[in-house]
Amino acid sequence: MLHLDRLAVQQGGFSLRADFKIAAGDRVAVIGPSGGGKSSLLNAIAGFLAPRVGQVLWNGQPMPDHPGERPLSILFQDHNLFPHLTVLDNVAIGLRPDMRLLVSQKAQALAALDQVGLSDKATAYPRDLSGGQQGRAGLARVLLRQRPLLLLDEPFAALGPALKDEMLEITRQIVQQAGVTTLMVTHDPQDAMSFAEYAILVADGHADAPAPIGPLFHEPPVALQAYLGRRAP
Amino acid sequence: MLRSVVGGAALIALLIFSLGTALVVGLQGRGLGVLNSADWSAIKFTLWQASLSASLSIAMAIPVARALARQSFPGRQALITLLGAPFILPVIVGVLGLLAVFGRAGWISAALDWAGFAKLSVYGAPGVILAHVFFNLPLVTRLLLQAWMAIPAERFRVAESLSAAPWAYFRLIEGPMLRSTVPGAFLLVFLLCLTSFVVALAVGGGPRGTTIELAIYQAFRLDFDLGKAASLALVQFLICGTVSLLAFLVPLPQTNGLGLDRVLQRLDGWRHRLWDGFWISIAAAFLVLPLGAVLFRGLRHLLELPPQILAASVTSLTIAIISTALCLAMALSLSLAFARRGALARSLAEATGILGLASSPLVVGTGLFVLIFPYAQPMAFALPITASVNAMMALPFALRVLMPAVQETYGDYLHLRMSLGMGRWIWAKRILGPRLRRPIGFSAGLAAALSMGDLGVIALFADPDLQTLPLMLYRLMGAYRMDQAAATAVVLVVQSLFLFWMFDRGGRRHAAFG
Numbered sequence: 001m002l003h004l005d006r007l008a009v010q011q012g013g014f015s016l017r018a019d020f021k022i023a024a025g026d027r028v029a030v031i032g033p034s035g036g037g038k039s040s041l042l043n044a045i046a047g048f049l050a051p052r053v054g055q056v057l058w059n060g061q062p063m064p065d066h067p068g069e070r071p072l073s074i075l076f077q078d079h080n081l082f083p084h085l086t087v088l089d090n091v092a093i094g095l096r097p098d099m100r101l102l103v104s105q106k107a108q109a110l111a112a113l114d115q116v117g118l119s120d121k122a123t124a125y126p127r128d129l130s131g132g133q134q135g136r137a138g139l140a141r142v143l144l145r146q147r148p149l150l151l152l153d154e155p156f157a158a159l160g161p162a163l164k165d166e167m168l169e170i171t172r173q174i175v176q177q178a179g180v181t182t183l184m185v186t187h188d189p190q191d192a193m194s195f196a197e198y199a200i201l202v203a204d205g206h207a208d209a210p211a212p213i214g215p216l217f218h219e220p221p222v223a224l225q226a227y228l229g230r231r232a233p
Numbered sequence: 234m235l236r237s238v239v240g241g242a243a244l245i246a247l248l249i250f251s252l253g254t255a256l257v258v259g260l261q262g263r264g265l266g267v268l269n270s271a272d273w274s275a276i277k278f279t280l281w282q283a284s285l286s287a288s289l290s291i292a293m294a295i296p297v298a299r300a301l302a303r304q305s306f307p308g309r310q311a312l313i314t315l316l317g318a319p320f321i322l323p324v325i326v327g328v329l330g331l332l333a334v335f336g337r338a339g340w341i342s343a344a345l346d347w348a349g350f351a352k353l354s355v356y357g358a359p360g361v362i363l364a365h366v367f368f369n370l371p372l373v374t375r376l377l378l379q380a381w382m383a384i385p386a387e388r389f390r391v392a393e394s395l396s397a398a399p400w401a402y403f404r405l406i407e408g409p410m411l412r413s414t415v416p417g418a419f420l421l422v423f424l425l426c427l428t429s430f431v432v433a434l435a436v437g438g439g440p441r442g443t444t445i446e447l448a449i450y451q452a453f454r455l456d457f458d459l460g461k462a463a464s465l466a467l468v469q470f471l472i473c474g475t476v477s478l479l480a481f482l483v484p485l486p487q488t489n490g491l492g493l494d495r496v497l498q499r500l501d502g503w504r505h506r507l508w509d510g511f512w513i514s515i516a517a518a519f520l521v522l523p524l525g526a527v528l529f530r531g532l533r534h535l536l537e538l539p540p541q542i543l544a545a546s547v548t549s550l551t552i553a554i555i556s557t558a559l560c561l562a563m564a565l566s567l568s569l570a571f572a573r574r575g576a577l578a579r580s581l582a583e584a585t586g587i588l589g590l591a592s593s594p595l596v597v598g599t600g601l602f603v604l605i606f607p608y609a610q611p612m613a614f615a616l617p618i619t620a621s622v623n624a625m626m627a628l629p630f631a632l633r634v635l636m637p638a639v640q641e642t643y644g645d646y647l648h649l650r651m652s653l654g655m656g657r658w659i660w661a662k663r664i665l666g667p668r669l670r671r672p673i674g675f676s677a678g679l680a681a682a683l684s685m686g687d688l689g690v691i692a693l694f695a696d697p698d699l700q701t702l703p704l705m706l707y708r709l710m711g712a713y714r715m716d717q718a719a720a721t722a723v724v725l726v727v728q729s730l731f732l733f734w735m736f737d738r739g740g741r742r743h744a745a746f747g
Contacts, residue, residue: 066651067652074652076649079646082664084667097653097654097655098656099663
C-alpha cells in the first residue's frame with residue numbers, strides 16, 4: 001500500500017499537498033490541468049523531490065531517500081532510453097545499472113523483450129525503433145525490474161490514438177498480471193477511463209484522494225468540471 | 234563534491250591567469266602618464282579598426298548569409314564548411330594569402346600595374362582591416378546563417394501566403410532575427426579584433442596602423458621598456474574588460490556549427506538569384522583566392538623548406554597537444570562543476586570563459602614575464618607559458634560546446650539515472666562519456682588547431698633558437714623569403730587541419746548518433 005502521509009513538497013514558488021492511501025494493485029489515473037502539480041506528485045513519490053513536510057510510505061515503512069532504492073519504476077514522457085546503448089542494454093540496466101550482466105540476467109532481459117514483442121530488436125539501437133517499439137522497450141525494463149509500484153508520466157502521449165490505445169492495453173495487462181500498483185498521469189479522460197479504476201484530481205497545488213473513476217467522471221466536482229469542460233467521457 | 238573542488242580549482246587557476254596577471258601588470262605599470270602621443274594614437278587606432286572591421290564584416294555577412302540561406306546550388310555545403318576554415322586557420326597563413334592577392338607583389342597589383350595604375354599598398358590600416366574582415370566575415374556569416382535557419386519554415390510560408398512585399402517581409406521575419414543576432418555578433422568580432430595581434434604584427438605598424446597589442450610588443454621587444462609595456466597592457470585590459478562586460482550583458486550568438494544543412498524553401502525571382510549569386514561569388518572568391526594562392530605557391534616550393542622545419546614542427550605539435558589537454562581539462566571540470574547548478578553559477582562559469590576571450594595574450598604574457606623575471610630567466614619558460622596561454626584562449630570556445638552538452642545529458646537523463654540507482658562510475662563511463670565524446674572531440678580539435686596557429690606569447694618570449702611553425706613563417710616573411718614562407722604555410726596548414734581532423738574524428742567514431 002502506498003501512503004502519502006500529510007505530504008507537502010515545494011518546487012520553486014509552487015507547492016503541492018497530498019494526504020491519501022492507494023491499495024496494492026490499484027490502477028490510478030492522475031488528472032488535472034497543466035501546472036496543477038501532476039508531475040510534482042510523481043516526482044515526490046519517485047524521490048526526485050524531497051518532502052518539505054510529511055512522508056511517503058510503502059507498506060507502512062517510509063520509503064528510502066534515494067530514488068534508486070525505492071520500490072518503484074518510472075517511465076517518463078521521453079528520454080527513457082539512452083540513444084547510444086542497444087535495446088538489450090537499455091532494458092538490462094533496469095536489473096544491473098552497473099551493466100555487468102550475468103548470463104542468467106541476460107536471459108531474463110531477453111525474456112522481458114520477448115514478452116513485449118521485441119525479441120528481434122535486442123541488438124538494435126533506439127533510433128531504429130518506432131515510437132511504439134520505444135514504449136515497449138521501456139515496458140520491458142519495467143517488467144524486468146519487478147518493482148511493486150509503477151509511475152507513468154505520460155509515456156505514450158506522443159503516439160497516435162490507435163497506437164496509444166494498444167500501448168495502454170499492453171501496459172494494463174502487464175501491471176494487472178503482476179499486481180503492480182500504478183499511477184498514470186494523463187490528459188485524456190478517455191485514456192484514464194480505459195486504463196484506471198481510480199482517479200486522483202490534482203489542481204491548484206492539491207492532490208485529492210483517489211476516487212472510483214466511473215462515479216467521479218459521472219458527477220464531477222467543480223474543479224474537475226472546470227478541467228473537463230464538455231469533454232466528460 | 235570532488236567535482237566542485239576540481240571545478241573551483243580550474244576557476245581559480247583561470248582567474249589568476251587572467252585577472253592576476255592583469256593586476257601584476259597594473260602594479261608594474263607607471264600609470265597612464267608615460268604614454269606618449271604615439272601610444273594614444275595606437276589606442277585610438279585600435280578602437281577605430283575594431284569598430285570598422287566589425288561593421289564591415291557584418292554588413293557583408295548579411296547578404297551572404299541570406300543568399301546561402303535561400304539558395305540551393307551545387308557546392309553550397311562545401312562553401313559553408315569552408316566558411317568554418319578561417320576560424321581554425323593560422324592567422325599568419327591567412328595574412329600571407331591576403332598579401333599574395335592584395336599585396337604590392339600580389340595579383341591585383343600586377344593587374345593594376347599592367348593597366349598603368351599604381352600598385353596597391355595594404356600595409357597599415359587597410360591591411361589590418363582587410364585581414365580582420367577576411368577572418369571574421371565567415372564567422373559572422375555562419376552565425377547569421379544559423380539564426381536564419383532557426384526561423385521556423387512556417388513563418389516564411391505565412392509571409393508568402395500573405396504575399397508580403399520585400400520590405401514587409403524583412404520587417405516581419407528577417408528584421409527581428411537580425412536585431413537579436415547582430416549586437417552579439419558585433420561585440421564578438423569587436424572583441425576578436427581588439428585582441429588580435431598577428432594581423433597587426435604582420436601588416437600593421439607605423440603611425441596609422443599600430444594597435445595596442447603591437448605597441449605592447451614593441452615596447453617589450455624593441456625598447457625593453459617593461460614599465461611602458463605594462464601601462465599599455467593595463468589600457469588594453471581596461472578596454473577589453475569593458476567590452477566583455479557588455480558582451481556578457483548582450484548574449485553572444487551560439488556557435489555549435491551544427492544544423493546548417495537545410496535549405497529554406499522560398500519562391501524567389503531571378504532578381505534575387507542574381508543578387509544572391511553575386512554575394513556568394515564575392516564571399517567564395519574572398520575566401521578561396523588567398524588560400525589557394527599561398528597553398529599553390531607553397532606546394533611549388535615545398536622542396537626549398539629550410540631544415541629547421543622539423544624542429545619547429547615538433548615544438549608546435551608539443552605545445553598544441555599540451556595546450557589541448559590543459560584546455561579540455563579546464564573546460565570539462567568547469568562544465569561538470571557548473572552545468573547542473575543554478576543560473577548564477579552558470580553565468581559565473583561563462584563569464585570566466587569570456588575572460589579568456591577578453592584577456593589579451595600579450596597582457597597575460599607581460600604579467601607572467603613580470604612575475605617570473607625576478608626569479609628566473611622567463612625565456613626558459615616560453616613553452617609552458619605558451620601552452621597555458623593558448624589553452625586559456627581556446628577555453629571560451631570549448632566551454633560553448635561542452636557546457637550545453639553536459640547540461641543536456643544531465644537534464645535528459647538525471648532522473649532516469651537516479652531511479653535506476655546507477656552508480657557514479659558506470660554513469661561516467663557508459664553514459665556521460667559516450668554522450669560527450671563528440672563535443673569533446675570537436676573542442677579538442679578547435680583547441681589544438683588554435684594553439685597550432687598561434688603566434689602571440691611565443692613572439693614575446695622566444696629566443697632566436699626557439700621557434701614554432703607560425704614564428705618561423707613570420708621570420709621568413711620578415712626576411713622576404715616568400716617562397717619558403719609559403720612552403721612553411723603549407724606544412725603549418727596541413728598540421729593544423731590534421732590535428733583538428735584527428736580529434737574531431739576521434740569524437741565522431743562510434744558516436745554518430747544521438
